[in-house]
Amino acid sequence: MTAETTPSLSDVLATVRVVSLPLHTRFRGVEHREAALIEGPEGWAEFSPFVEYEPAEASTWLAAALDFAWRPQPPALRTEIPVNATMPAVPADIVPEVLARYDGCRTVKVKVAEAGQTLADDHARVRAVREAMGPAGRIRIDANGGWNVDEAEHAAHALAEFDLEYLEQPCASVDELAELRARLRRWDLPIAADESVRKAQDPIAVARAGAADLIVVKAQPLGGVRRALEIVAETGLPAVVSSALDTSIGLSQGAALAAALPELAFDCGLGTASLYAADVVREPLVARGGVIPVGRLTPDDELLRAHTASAERTQWWHARIAQAHALL
CATH class of the missing domain: 3.30.390.10 (Enolase-like, N-terminal domain)
Structure with a gap:
């Protein structure tokens, strides 16, 4: 504006x-x-x-x-958005309880590299997700920049047995992501950039450096649907639309972004209303059959x-x- x-x-x-x-x-x-x-x-x-x-x-x-x-907002190209389940850094025995809140989701994003936890904790959590999802489920992990390059490479090898879809922001800097991507190239394990896009003064730098295979875009941190669409176009990389622990009102904005993307090859991180014990709308944007609808919402008084x-x-x-x- x-x-x-x-x-x-x-x-x-x-x-x-x-x-x-x-x-x-x-x-x-x-x-x-x-x-x-x-x-x-x-x-x-x-x-x-x-x-x-x-x-x-x-x-x-x-x-x-x-x-x-x-x-x-820009015209919607689809009326519903496939979403992933989000697994916080919980103990492995809590995994089934969390997954039960995500109806029909075929993909799970698992939080790893949590402060105070170990790779063994991550391994147990990802194993529990794989066991719950079966061989057809998709698993992506998100470290929020919590590893250095050596730690990320070691973790990638340790977790490779679970057939990961991609690693999201395994390291904090663009240079680290580029180095890790080069090391993992023969493993065919894609790197997704999140913080290196949404918190960067130059969100295109990660693509220019060849540091990621795809980008994670979020409507709120990037300045809105239009600006996020511009960033996707400028990077030329596939995009995953995600949220920032939004209420259902914020998720509806994320859904508007996902609906306006010319291509939507990945399940989106817009099912996080399931993490809430309460919301501001009568019918929260929780996954039903693995999707959420596109459309504006009005909070309940x-x-x-x-x-x-x-x-x-x-x-x-x-x-x-x-x-x-x-x-x-």
Whole structure:
């Protein structure tokens, strides 16, 4: 959005509803997820950068929310999106319980390289997923940049017996990803870049360096559906659409992105509403038959009231929106 088309701060704050939603399982270090929901002329959108993100990074998330709430979105090329299950860094014996929340999903993204855990923990978790999914299931692992190159290569070999679809952000830097990709080339194990796209000043650098086989794109962190589509086109790489632990409102924006992609070769990480013990819509965007529908959603007033964040936290989010808005 341009300065001329960006809604005023007062217009934005007039509709903001801040919620705090409980999770079934601790994920990314939190047991409750806070989000600010914003209503514009086109409908509801979500602003939910993680609390540790600074205003400059958060402003990109706000740009995405305002674009979704104030502007019509690119045409949808499909009406439903195939999604993967997401497996937090839980003990192996919890795996069946988590998978039971994902109806019909044929792909599982498994979190690995969790702080305080070992490769043996990862191995046990991935083994449990493979046993639950059977030989036809697809497994991808996500290290969130938690390994160096040697650790990532060792982990890839250790987990290769489980027939991995790809490694997501095994190392933090583009240079490390490029080196690892060269080492693993003969193993035919693709590398997916996430943080090296969504947190980078130059999201195309990972493609320019030959450091990834595919990219993970997320509507909120990249500034909205249009900007994410531009990045996919500029990299020329296959894309997986994912979420950032969004509520169903945020997931509907991710679904709009996935629906607008010319090609959608991978199951998308948009089934994460199953990680929530509560949501803001009566029919959350959880997987049914392995897919979620495309379309805008409206939060339920009763659920908004039930999960409204404290006055202190609401004030904090209002101040955060003001800081981010000033940078647009």
